Amino acid sequence: MTVLWSFLGFAISLIGFVIVKRKMSFSAQKPADYDGPLSFDVRKALSGPLLCEGVIYGPTGRVASRFCAEMEGRWDGNKGTLSEFFTYDSGSRQDREWQLVVSDDGTIAAEAEDLIGTGRGWQRGDAVQLNYRIRLMEDAGGHVLDVTDWMYMTPNGVIMNRSQFKKFGITVGELVATMRPKEVA
Known part of the structure; x- marks a missing residue:
């Protein structure tokens, strides 16, 4: 007993x-937590040259990797391409090209070569959320992870990105990064 x-x-x-x-x-x-006037429109915020810095935390909560990236966003109406060029603290490089479509209701469809299927999300107020499945590079294990990205527009135009990576419903990593317009000389 x-x-x-x-x-x-x-x-x-x-x-x-x-x-x-x-x-x-x-x-x-x-x-609904972010209802309000649209201040974070990905078509404007992810347009032109951007810089990104961030860290990736592993399953124990310790920093597993640090990175910098240069990005370039190009839009034709509601269809856009976001090219990303990452450099990691290990010296490895990774490139990704997102194909994005923003519907009139604010929903977002996203595709990239390392995604499995189409990512889905939305933009509301000062936040953007995107859910997708990604296959990691072979040198990172080649695992397929479920990803939830939350991006928030700050008052000065910097985007804060927080992402969680899950496998079988268990959080195995987290990313925190900033994205901001690149100063063009």
Whole structure:
């Protein structure tokens, strides 16, 4: 009987933890949380030359990698291309080219060579959210991860990006980065 009560206590604690985590964490954010005038329009914010700096945290919460990137956004109406050129602290390089489509209702469709299927998201107020599945480079294990990107426009025009990477529903990494217009001389 003591084992049963111990198990029930553990199960109730686990259920409580899951409920709190879903209501009070990164994944608790909803599009409606950012309703308001559109101040973050990806067609404007991700246009022209951009600079990006960031860190990637591994599953233990420690920094696993640091990176810098140069980006170039080009738009023709609601269709755009965002080219990214990453340099990591290990010296490795990675390039990615996003194909983006923004619908009149603010929803976003995104494709890239290392994505599995089409990413989906939206822009509202000062936030953009994008969900997609990505296959990591072979030297990073080649794993397929579920990614949730949240980007926030700051008052000075810098974009803060926070992303979580999950495998089988378990968070295995997180990215925090800034993106800003590149000063053109």
